[in-house]
Amino acid sequence: MGNQFEAPALGRRGFIASVLATGAVGFGWGVMPGAGRPALAASNASFSPVNLIEIGADGIVTVNVTKSEMGQHVGTAFAQIVCEELEAPWGAMRIKHVDSDPQWGLMVTGGSWSINWTFDALSRAGAAGRTSLIAAAAKTWGVAADTLSASEGKVSGGGKSISFSELVASGAVSGAWTADDLKKLTLKKPASYKIIGKSVQALDIPLKVNGTAKYGIDFKLAGMLYGKIILPPTRNGATAKSVDDSAAKAIPGFVKALSLKDPSGSFTGLVVSVAETYWAAMRGAALVKVDWDAGPNAKVDDAALAAEAKRLQADPSEGATWVREGDAGAALAKAGKVITAEYTTGLNLHAPMEPTNATAEFKDGVWHLHGGNQFQTMSVPLVAKALEVDPSKVVLHQYWLGGGFGRRLLGDYFIPAALATKALGRPVKVVYSRTDDMRLDCARSPSWQKLSGAVADGKVAALTHDVACGWPTNNVAPALLGDDLDKKNKVDVFAINGADVWYTFPNHHVRLLDNKLAEATVPPGYLRSVAPGFTVWALESFVDELAHAANVDPVAFRLAHLDGAGKNDVGAQRLAAVLRQAVARSGYSSKKLPEGTAFGVAISQGQERAAATFTACVAEVTVNKKTGKFGINKLTVVYDVGTAISPDGVISQMESATLWGLSLALYETTTIRDGAIVAANFDGYTPTRMSQVPPMDMSYIATGVFPTGTGEPATTVVAPAIGNAIAMASGARVRALPITPAHVKAAMA
Amino acid sequence: MITINVNGHQQTLDVPPDMPLLWVLRDVLDLTGTKFGCGSNLCGACTVHKDGKAVRSCQVSIGDAAGANITTIEGLGAAGEHPVQAAWIKEQVPACGYCQSGQIMNAAAFLAANPDPEDEEIVRAMEGNLCRCSQYVRIQKAIKTAAETMKTGGAATNG
Incomplete structure (x- = not known):
């Protein structure tokens, strides 16, 4: 994954921005906010080295937040990143969530991309501001800039000191920063961070407890x-x-x-x-x-969509190839025993509290x-x-x-x-009324996944993974469809991400099938954790099925495949590290559990390989083998975030993403009847409530490498960890979400 | 004409008596801190105090609220100084924040009636308040923090 300490290659961001900028939707949005844009004219009222930040003559620093604020406190993180390099006092930082304007470049908030995609640009904006302020002081005093330094909103050196506000008010600060200039700036090393890594109070919270926040x-x-x-x-x-x-x-x-x-x-x-x-x-x-x-679509129901998925899966000429390692088909044909399983998820709604x-x-x-x-x-x-x-x-x-x-x-x-x-x-x-909001939702398509695998010598010999679902990108942004491995078919990466794992499998084939009937009936959208919300459910459950077939402990089985060979270098090792930490914190290896209680594990890369947040979950679950009723004793989740901007902010997002995962795993689904979404309110669609929250242990690894996102990764691992624990505790392998006691009981029979 | 007292101010309103209190607060009185979430007593986002008790304002008609003292989030502690609001900041509870006016109003009325609650009592009292961001761990913690503050003298003024 290249140099983990530096900004990642433009990757998905570059692709999205270039497609949307080059006429696919006919609108001139660039890749990067700030970089290369002309600075506002210098004045003695404010100074703006790049359009992302503005330093006022009153010393107030305003960060223009191009991401939407929906619970992540992303604006606060933006302010911390700028503050760090600018050397402003934290109390001077303000955030402003900007309206749409081409000057901001690509405006999208999703994919747990926000910090990963902006950390470099924001750091450089702050560093540019500091450099210009120091240059102005140097010029004012007639000294060399390298004899001066900035801290807490002041430039000092040679026994003199002047505040940022005085410098701006004097009109002496200027500097138009081009993309090339910005690139040349040297950024701080993590060891010298003062505000990054601090749990500051989120700037949006006071407004949200006194009723003044305007939605x-x-x-x-x-x-x-x-x-x-x-x-x-x-x-x-x-x-x-x-x-x-x-x-x-x-x-x-x-x-x-x-x-x-x-x-x-x-x-x-x-x-x-x-x-x-x-x-x-x-x-x-x-x-x-x-x-x-x-x-x-007046006659379409869930069964019709499932039938279409099965038809696609049965037709080898259908679909786009997403992963091809070795020859999985040939390896399975030679294998003594092939295990095949079908995993499903139902229709899932967003149902944000603000309709x-x-x-x-x-x-x-x-x-x-x-x-x-x-x-x-x-x-x-x-x-x-x-x-x-x-x-x-x-x-x-x-x-x-x-x-x-x-x-x-x-x-x-x-x-x-x-x-x-x-x-x-x-x-x-x-x-929208709540019913309008639910029934007109761009719901997450149901998914139908078929996996076949074989083991030999305690390891995976071959794995095929067919994913069928409605593709959200066909509905939301068709221009963003990518090409499959053979450059023959279009592929929606947001319907298949997560199936491209960091495990080394000698023979691995992943195929994505487009359920057009599902798309026509309920035009789908992106739902928190996107494709890995269902691909990881199937894959990580099936990895346990293969571990059992190989008669190897599920943790040891995973670690054996995380060898970091070839394209899996670095990522596999980081994934192994979060798994080991989750195992250690949960008591997986040490705790004696009573009959009917077991641990289950699952790991994932979060959203996508190019912006991976390595994630592990251990679920401890007790199953009543007579009734199928089960309880979650504890969820242990570990992230590798590279660098935590705000530790408490990371934990908050981990709690939220974990419980969203729990909700999808156990409580949320609806159906399609006569072409309509059935759920009408929070009695028919039932997200997690307080009484359903299990004990949780959230922790993360931050080694100081480039930061990654936190809002979604945990969502991907909760369901398979619970399913694996249930199977371990009771022998019941449940393959449909949400998991209910009735499903567990039926799977035991 | 219907007269009610909202956050200490007497209001005389020319609205249909079957109009829910929620929409009177939001659309007539511009008190938008009270949120619309479900309209069916299923989420708690619209919780306000009616004569000191937590009610779902989507379920109370303005006719039925006539003569009552209503407290909304704007009147609980305008500067966010009510012990429950202060605890919400200390424990960094809100994520998207949309449900939090209702959570806070529900918690404030609950603590006024039960100043030293057990964990299970907190869960039972808050079960009707949905948080789609699932900030439940923090809500529970903040209610205990607020209870502690109120015990040690930070008295809550509860409308």
Whole structure:
């Protein structure tokens, strides 16, 4: 993985940015924020070495945060990184979450990429600021810059000292930093960090305990109207034949029901009840009569999607090749005993606590959309397409996000507000009810995975892994599809990441199959932990099945395959280290467990090899063999984060990602019936609540190498660790998520 | 016309009596700290105090709230100084933060009635408040921290 101490090659970021910048969506977004952009003109009010930061004459340092804030405290981490190199006092740091603008380059918040992708640029922005401030002081005093140093917001040397604010106010600070200049700066070594590695209080938290934090749903304009969507009978493909709002006119404040055409194709049938208040819009919506054509998916259910997945898996001509090591097919044909298993996950919803919503306003020829968003680079052109205007005429205004989890990577929820505003000539705020939010979700597609393997001499001799699912990138950003190994087929890396493991398998074949029926029925999106949320579930469960077949302890079996050979160098060793730490902390090797209680382990790279966060989980589980009921005694999770910006921030994200993983493992799923998502609220879709939280032990390794992401990795390992523990404790191998006592009981029979 | 007291201010409102208190607070009085989450008494994001007791404001019509004293997150401790809010900062509870007004209001009413709770009582009291970011470990810890503060003299003023 190259030099672990330096910024990774542009990789995925470069690919996404280059595709989106070169006309695929017709919008000029660059790769890097800040670098190479002209600095703002120097003045005595503020100094901005690059557009990511601004140093005021009052000494306040504002960091322009290009990532969305949805619980990660990413802005605080940004401020710490800048503060470190700038040598500003921590109390001077402020964060500003910026609106969409091409000057910010690629704007996407997901994939646990944020810190990994920006650490270098932010460090250099801070270092550039410090260098310019020192140069200004040197010039003012007529001394050489290398005789001066900066600390705590002051430049000092030769017995003199001047504050950053005085320097800026004097107008002496200047310097336009080009990308090449920035590259030449020498950054600090971890040993001299002062603020990186400190658990500072997150800058967004005070606002979130006194009610003043403004989320998208809290935005209000004088004279705006409120809209409530009227749900079509199917998730996708329905059209409104006629709309009758005469009965709704009796509701005071009701304006009208709009039947809207969406040129972006995000909505095939879109009917919005509009009123002077949201309450009136809701009451009106209940009285509007819509004659719907339910469309082509009206008969589709889970069984139909599963049948399509099986058809694809049975056809060797289908699919894209993602991994090919050796010849797995030939090796399996020669093997004495081939083990085959099928793993599934159900339909999973984002259901952020802040239901999807947006407000639109048309002012001076520009469309202003208000609402939290995770992927401005794609959402702007999507909204522009719906409005039939040039993307340069659309601005997305950013707010705190009441949860993202990938839901707000797709900007479809801006469209009802935008089209209603266009139709009425007045600003409209459309708030999805919880049922609208669930039933119009870009849900994570169900997945169907088939694995076959053979063991010899205590190791894996061959493994094939077929993954079938709806591809989220086909729905959200088709331009970002990649090529498969043979350059013959398109591949959605966000439907297959995680299947490309750091284990050394002599014969390994991974194939990705595109379930188009799943995509047509419920156009899928990215859900927290993305593909590894299901690929790791199947793979790490099946690795245990192979370990049992080889009669080797599951930990020893994994370590034997983490030899770091060839392309697995460095990563395999880091993965082995987190596994060893999780084993040690959980008592896996030392603790005597009663009958019916066992440990299960699972490991993963987090999201993708190029930005890997090495992760291990040990679950200790007790199973009642009569009833199938089980309890989670403890979850031990270990990350390797390279460098922790805020230790408490890392632990917070680990707790959150672990419990999201637990929720997907045990509690969350819904189904598709008659082309519609069945769940309607938090009684039918049931995420983890406080009583379901098991004891947890969170720790991480930080050796000072380049930082990696923390928001998702743990999500990938919880389900397989629990499934493996259940199998170890009871012999019941469960292969479908979520795992229920009934599944466990059935698997024992 | 319906009269209620919100955060110590008398309000006389011309709204339909069946309008939920939630939407009156948010859309009429601009008190947007109280959040809409489910509309069905399933998530607790809209929790406020009605005469000192925690209620889900999506389930209380403004007609039924007539004459009552309502406290929202904005009135609990405007500067975030209520012991529960202070504990929420100390334990760094909020992630996305959207559910936290409801969590805090629920916890404040609970602690006012039960100043020295057992762990299981905390879980039972908070079970109806969903946190999609799953900050439950921190919520539990912060409630204990707040209980400790309130015991040692940091008295809570609970509307």
